[in-house]
Amino acid sequence: MVRVLLSLFWLLVSVSLASAQDLQTILQTHADEVAKPSRNSVGVVLDDMVASGLPQVPVFMEQWADRNVWQEDATDFFFIASEDGDTLALRDLDSGLETTASSDGFTQLRPNGGVRRVIGTALVQFQLSDPDPERRQSALDSIARRSDASQLAPLTASLEREDDPALRARKEQLISFLIARFGEDTQARIAAIESMSADTSVEARAVLSQILATESGVAAAAPDGNIATIHDPTDDPAASYLKLVDAGLAPAIVPSSDIRTALEANISDGRVGGIPLAQLDSQEMRNEAYRALARDEVVPPLVTQDDITAALENAVFYDLYTEDDPAITDAARATLDAIETQVGVEQTVDLALDGLSLASIYFLAAIGLAITFGQMGVINMAHGEFIMMGAYTGYVVQLFVPDYTVSLLIALPLAFAVTFGAGVAMERLVIRYLYHRPLETLLATFGISIALQQIAKSIFGTQARPLTSPDWLGGALMITDNIQISYIRIAIFVLALLFLCLLLFILKRTRLGLEVRAVSQNPGMAASMGINPDRINMMTFGLGSGIAGVAGVGIGLYAQVTSEMGANYIVQSFMTVVVGGVGSVFGTLAGAGLIGFLQKGIEWLNPSNTLAAQTYMILFIILFIQFRPKGIVAPKSRAAAD
Structure with missing residues (x-):
């Protein structure tokens, strides 16, 4: 009886709102897809919700992705609900009216991870123009984590209404990233890539690295496409030949143990491959017997060093850009090189500050x-x-x-x-x-x-x-x-x-x-x-x-x-005074500078072992004192007792 009254209640609510478009009506037209969504087909539902412009849409999408949406079995109506034991606290999607009911007769919607990612992407479109700056920042963080070509249009549209200087700058940065990766116009992409030359952030370098992503391959001839690198197979012949084998362009190398096993398995009348067993006392004769079996197609062919050399000479080992346009990859490479040079300078300055x-x-x-x-x-x-x-x-x-x-x-x-x-x-x-x-x-x-x-x-x-x-x-x-x-x-x-x-x-x-x-x-x-x-x-x-x-x-x-903290500085203090020059304040300053910069430099060369860095530093100081025993700033006068 209670369930019937509840159904009538929600029916009256829906009828009272029928004169205007509401979210429940939109969802009912896609009830099956909402209840059991898939990543490939949920886009239709999301497009209709986004097109409606209803303010309750982003709330529903958030709750849907968080699995807080339930469907009533009798009416197929959807509700936002929180479960407390066997009781559900229900909230109407459009009116916001709240009530409670038993969880019997309701089914919780559980979209999988792929569907939730699609919902999250659609939700970003609402969040980009949300009045709350924190929600807009959250949307930008989501775009930065999972960039997609579909995000470019809503992000660009939201830029005109952005009044927060920091968020506006962040949106402009992300727009440049998206254009660089997904833009349709080559010149616009190149311009976006070149505009990143002053951006030394990890994100900018990641975007350029994604544009410069490559796929390794091997072929009998140079492939069509945007080739990044042609490798010399003689740098690592063994690994290169294995790539040929994996690509089906060369036979596998037969190990010596397999040769022996094959010969033992094909002994006939005291001979193997026509060669008497008494003559198989050397590797050369065993190889000859194996070749005879290979000519009869009894065993796989024997691969010699000459065969390996010839196969490597007749193959092309390459890295192919996933980006087809050479102009794009050239611009990305030049920009990334400029950024890495600047990063190197900044890291040197940072090391100097340390x-x-x-x-x-x-x-x-x-x-x-x-x-x-x-x-x-x-x-x-x-x-x-x-x-x-x-x-x-x-x-x-x-x-x-x-x-x-x-x-x-x-x-x-x-x-x-x-x-x-x-x-x-x-x-x-x-x-x-x-x-x-x-x-x-x-x-x-x-x-x-x-x-x-x-x-x-x-x-x-x-x-x-x-x-x-x-x-x-x-x-x-x-x-x-x-x-x-x-x-x-x-x-x-x-x-x-x-x-x-x-x-x-x-x-x-x-x-x-x-x-x-x-x-x-x-x-x-x-x-x-x-x-x-x-x-x-x-x-x-x-x-x-x-x-x-x-x-x-x-x-x-x-x-x-x-x-014990003082013990950590007593040795360095004495070294500072002695290296700088005993009796000189400026010498102490010079000694501190020498030891501080030297230790940081050694730690940069060997960052995994600070103890080794201190050992090398002490050895350097011992050698330094041998050549300049009075220190960097030698005293200009001596005590009379000396």
């Missing part, structure tokens, strides 16, 4: 060591742990200050203060007693580094701690499709530049810098001029340690904050 970024990180890590080691001559193996302390200081600040921008502004000076104090304490308690005793200094600072690592593990644990960058440092600066650099790396580069300027100002323009240089060159003379060498050494070591702490905050934004 090298500059890595150099700034190494410089930031080594600039503090340039003071303690370069100016004071102290081999501080705990320098990396000061970097680690600075990074953990930033992490602790973020625990109390959730605003990442404010916490970063607080963490930078606080990290300097913490590590400055730690450096002063280390100098007063340990280093001051070990000046001019490099071996003892190395061992003592190495022990301190291990102790600091264990203290960090006890406080923060062994897991990496997050030092989160502000939102304005998220993402990357996209210069082109092939040139990009993260904002964090830009920030580290700026931070390294600021510290370079600050350190140069301190050493060249302040009293402290003058006293540091005086003490490093001649402590006795400096003391006679009223300078306290102990105080200057303490301040110098504290300054270098404080700069390492600030570097730790910057590096922590880029790398993982762990108790």
